[in-house]
Amino acid sequence: MKHLFIVLSLFLPLALVGQNLEITYIANEGVLIANNNQKVLIDALFDDFYKQYSSPSEKVVTSMMASENPFEQVKVVLTTHMHRDHFEANITGEFLKEHQESRFLSSNQVRDELKAKYVDFSSIQGRVKAYVRGVHTLKDEINGVTVYSFFIYHAGGERTRSIENMGFIVEVGDKRVLHLGDSDMNPDRFKEVDLAKYEIDVALVPYWYMTSDAGIDIINNSIKAKQLIGIHYPKAPSKTALEQIEKNYPQAKVFQKAMETFISN
Numbered sequence: 001m002k003h004l005f006i007v008l009s010l011f012l013p014l015a016l017v018g019q020n021l022e023i024t025y026i027a028n029e030g031v032l033i034a035n036n037n038q039k040v041l042i043d044a045l046f047d048d049f050y051k052q053y054s055s056p057s058e059k060v061v062t063s064m065m066a067s068e069n070p071f072e073q074v075k076v077v078l079t080t081h082m083h084r085d086h087f088e089a090n091i092t093g094e095f096l097k098e099h100q101e102s103r104f105l106s107s108n109q110v111r112d113e114l115k116a117k118y119v120d121f122s123s124i125q126g127r128v129k130a131y132v133r134g135v136h137t138l139k140d141e142i143n144g145v146t147v148y149s150f151f152i153y154h155a156g157g158e159r160t161r162s163i164e165n166m167g168f169i170v171e172v173g174d175k176r177v178l179h180l181g182d183s184d185m186n187p188d189r190f191k192e193v194d195l196a197k198y199e200i201d202v203a204l205v206p207y208w209y210m211t212s213d214a215g216i217d218i219i220n221n222s223i224k225a226k227q228l229i230g231i232h233y234p235k236a237p238s239k240t241a242l243e244q245i246e247k248n249y250p251q252a253k254v255f256q257k258a259m260e261t262f263i264s265n
């Protein structure tokens with residue numbers, strides 16, 4: 001019995017370390033979410049088409065393609081929408097070709113773009129899943145990761161109505177993480193989607209949600225997450241926005257530096 005105790009106490013700390021939720025910032029709204037070897041990559045495969053927002057450096061792209069730490073065994077790849085500061089077809093296609101373990105989920109619009117622009121689409125097609133825009137929240141088990149997905153209009157009103165924007169809740173280990181893409185701050189749609197029922201641990205929200213009345217209402221009354229992280233922060237820093245966020249949500253973090261990580265246990 002004494003031996004068993006020694007063995008357990010040796011292995012227990014390691015087991016606990018493995019249970020940490022780790023979110024690594026790639027660029028703009030791109031993140032790698034990992035817990036206990038379950039890894040999900042969201043909105044991280046694109047280039048520097050839009051100069052005002054950060055994009056993955058060449059070094060980071062090479063590292064992602066080569067499955068270098070922390071990009072080994074990425075079980076799920078998600079894209080919220082087709083805008084070039086979230087998604088680029090060839091980089092996404094190449095990633096999926098290099099990562100035979102990865103499965104991809106997005107909208108029909110993103111899938112069509114991937115199919116039209118990535119020459120080797122047939123080699124990855126079997127691991128690509130896409131949804132028609134609709135009103136219901138859908139649930140998938142992908143490579144052992146539970147993913148809830150829902151469509152919600154892109155910010156910008158009529159001008160961007162045609163963009164099929166998705167939000168995702170991913171369940172990694174015992175944690176739930178929300179990613180909103182560029183969701184419009186429409187309180188009615190948030191009421192329908194009813195995110196509070198998922199008991200979200202970490203919500204990744206466009207940083208401007210934390211500085212506007214509409215966004216604050218959604219964060220406090222619809223999302224109700226334990227932790228907030230601001231994303232889509234521009235290259236040219238907005239000091240007033242950061243001060244406002246600090247005031248409204250002192251515990252919140254805003255991702256700004258490539259490969260910085262947020263860890264929660």
Ligand SMILES: [Zn+2]
Pocket residue numbers: 081083086154182
């Ligand atoms: Zn967008």
